[in-house]
Amino acid sequence: MTGSPSVSRRALLAGVGAVAFCAPSLIGCANREANRDFGGANPFKLGVASGEPGPNGVVLWTRLATVPLSQDPVYVGGMIPKPVRLRWEVAEDEPFTRLAASGEAIAAPEDAHSVHVEVAGLAPGRWYFYRFIAGDAVSPIGRTRTAPGPTDPVDRLRLAVASCSNYEQGYFAGYRHMAEDAPDLCLFLGDYIYAYTTAAAKRAQIVRENGAPEATDLAGYRQRYALYRTDPDLARLHAAAPCLVTWDDHEVDNDYGGDYSALFASEAAFHGRRAAAYQAYWEHMPLAPSRRPRPGSASLPLYRSVSWGRLAEIALLDGRQFRPVQPCGTPPWRGGRLVTDRDCPERLDPARSMLGSAQEAWLYDLFARTRRGWTLIAQDLLMAQLKQRADKGEAAWWTDGWEGYPANRARLIETLAKRRTPNPVVLGGDFHAFWVTDLKADFDDPRAPTVATEFVGTSISALGPPYERFARLLPDNPHMRFFDSRQRGYLRVDVGQTAATCDLRVIADARDPASPVATLRSYRIDDGRPGAVPIAASS
Numbered sequence: 001m002t003g004s005p006s007v008s009r010r011a012l013l014a015g016v017g018a019v020a021f022c023a024p025s026l027i028g029c030a031n032r033e034a035n036r037d038f039g040g041a042n043p044f045k046l047g048v049a050s051g052e053p054g055p056n057g058v059v060l061w062t063r064l065a066t067v068p069l070s071q072d073p074v075y076v077g078g079m080i081p082k083p084v085r086l087r088w089e090v091a092e093d094e095p096f097t098r099l100a101a102s103g104e105a106i107a108a109p110e111d112a113h114s115v116h117v118e119v120a121g122l123a124p125g126r127w128y129f130y131r132f133i134a135g136d137a138v139s140p141i142g143r144t145r146t147a148p149g150p151t152d153p154v155d156r157l158r159l160a161v162a163s164c165s166n167y168e169q170g171y172f173a174g175y176r177h178m179a180e181d182a183p184d185l186c187l188f189l190g191d192y193i194y195a196y197t198t199a200a201a202k203r204a205q206i207v208r209e210n211g212a213p214e215a216t217d218l219a220g221y222r223q224r225y226a227l228y229r230t231d232p233d234l235a236r237l238h239a240a241a242p243c244l245v246t247w248d249d250h251e252v253d254n255d256y257g258g259d260y261s262a263l264f265a266s267e268a269a270f271h272g273r274r275a276a277a278y279q280a281y282w283e284h285m286p287l288a289p290s291r292r293p294r295p296g297s298a299s300l301p302l303y304r305s306v307s308w309g310r311l312a313e314i315a316l317l318d319g320r321q322f323r324p325v326q327p328c329g330t331p332p333w334r335g336g337r338l339v340t341d342r343d344c345p346e347r348l349d350p351a352r353s354m355l356g357s358a359q360e361a362w363l364y365d366l367f368a369r370t371r372r373g374w375t376l377i378a379q380d381l382l383m384a385q386l387k388q389r390a391d392k393g394e395a396a397w398w399t400d401g402w403e404g405y406p407a408n409r410a411r412l413i414e415t416l417a418k419r420r421t422p423n424p425v426v427l428g429g430d431f432h433a434f435w436v437t438d439l440k441a442d443f444d445d446p447r448a449p450t451v452a453t454e455f456v457g458t459s460i461s462a463l464g465p466p467y468e469r470f471a472r473l474l475p476d477n478p479h480m481r482f483f484d485s486r487q488r489g490y491l492r493v494d495v496g497q498t499a500a501t502c503d504l505r506v507i508a509d510a511r512d513p514a515s516p517v518a519t520l521r522s523y524r525i526d527d528g529r530p531g532a533v534p535i536a537a538s539s
């Protein structure tokens with residue numbers, strides 16, 4: 001907690017140019033000079049973001065790029081490949097007259113001049129404004145907040161929950177409406193970018209161009225994140241509230257699992273691509289500096305939990321990094337496929353863990369310990385069992401989702417029941433469809449107790465699966481309370497002390513950047529009673 005209570009902008013800018021900035025032990029004066037004026041260009045075109053709110057701090061993010069979409073290997077984002085020192089400020093008020101914290105940070109060229117500042121010393125449970133200053137350039141102002149203190153009573157937590165934003169397939173009106181809903185916290189549950197570029201044969205799907213082929217290396221992934229962040233609605237959302245992020249497959253490659261991707265023949269062939277994708281993910285997300293992947297490691301510690309006063313515990317899971325490859329794949333296609341138990345007994349092997357043993361152990365320990373009012377489990381996929389039909393009517397299962405790892409799911413749900421974890425609510429994405437489900441101790445027995453409630457949000461813009469094909473499956477899956485894949489949107493979740501509500505929010509048309517929003521369905525979960533109850537839709 002530093003900084004004087006009232007600092008004029010002129011004084012700040014003078015400070016940036018002061019001799020103290022030219023510490024040769026850190027970076028040379030020449031280096032500082034190199035990016036000082038950015039050739040007259042705005043270096044803050046990728047906006048600002050914040051994340052990982054704790055009771056005393058938050059992570060602030062920006063990335064300096066004067067030419068964000070450049071894939072020049074030397075001048076990444078248009079920047080001279082030298083470190084840039086910049087200043088960050090957190091204030092209680094938008095004019096920045098009451099500074100709560102401030103400091104300096106280095107934007108390093110090896111991290112594409114991204115900046116991840118871990119701010120400490122803030123007050124719990126309150127909103128702040130923040131900005132960055134580099135040379136003469138000042139970033140847009142972002143708004144963020146801290147979590148309430150661990151024992152603070154809290155009346156309400158509003159979450160906006162998104163997944164699957166495909167730049168080519170639509171505009172991000174959903175992100176704009178999420179910002180307008182004024183959430184305390186945004187959750188991004190995966191497929192934040194799509195690494196692929198739509199083939200010429202499917203040109204009719206394209207609403208706007210990626211402007212680059214499929215991302216397969218660091219320059220490609222950086223281009224993709226930069227492209228998404230130049231979208232004004234996504235930039236606005238990030239500037240409006242802090243977020244928690246986890247990933248699914250398309251941040252790396254379609255249907256990848258652990259060390260393999262669907263079309264890669266060997267671990268070695270895929271490793272470099274995964275390393276590049278993970279590095280670019282960290283560079284562009286408001287994640288703590290400590291999560292930065294070691295160069296070439298293809299490893300990023302992502303699963304974690306965040307508490308919100310006494311009201312809620314939010315567990316963020318990583319469903320991709322630690323899983324073994326999907327069962328019964330046959331090269332050249334190792335990804336998701338529909339299998340029967342006769343085709344693929346391997347699927348049922350109890351040793352198959354989507355989360356990996358370390359993450360499972362961590363999660364079950366959390367289930368045993370947490371006694372906050374609600375336990376939110378945020379992850380990438382539909383968790384409930386979805387029984388499909390093979391050609392001859394035999395039960396069939398899609399191996400890229402939890403169905404490829406059913407023993408892990410059974411352990412998770414059994415642990416929730418056994419540990420009497422308070423009010424478990426699972427939130428997911430990936431499906432490009434809304435699902436409201438009862439997570440059962442035994443999915444094959446409709447009388448089995450409901451252990452947890454699940455909401456899967458539809459996509460922000462990625463095209464949905466055929467409605468009829470999945471609607472037909474509902475009679476076989478009585479624990480599915482609602483399904484719809486026909487509209488794009490997000491989830492708005494209000495957690496309160498005696499009940500939580502979830503609004504399924506839909507935009508009219510993802511091909512229209514000005515699309516209005518509406519609520520398709522609303523549900524309530526009462527304290528102590530798992531299972532979503534439909535309520536009359538509000539606005």
Ligand code: FE
Binds near residue numbers: 190432462
């Ligand atoms: Fe998706």
Ligand code: CA
Binds near residue numbers: 191248249430
């Ligand atoms: Ca996915």
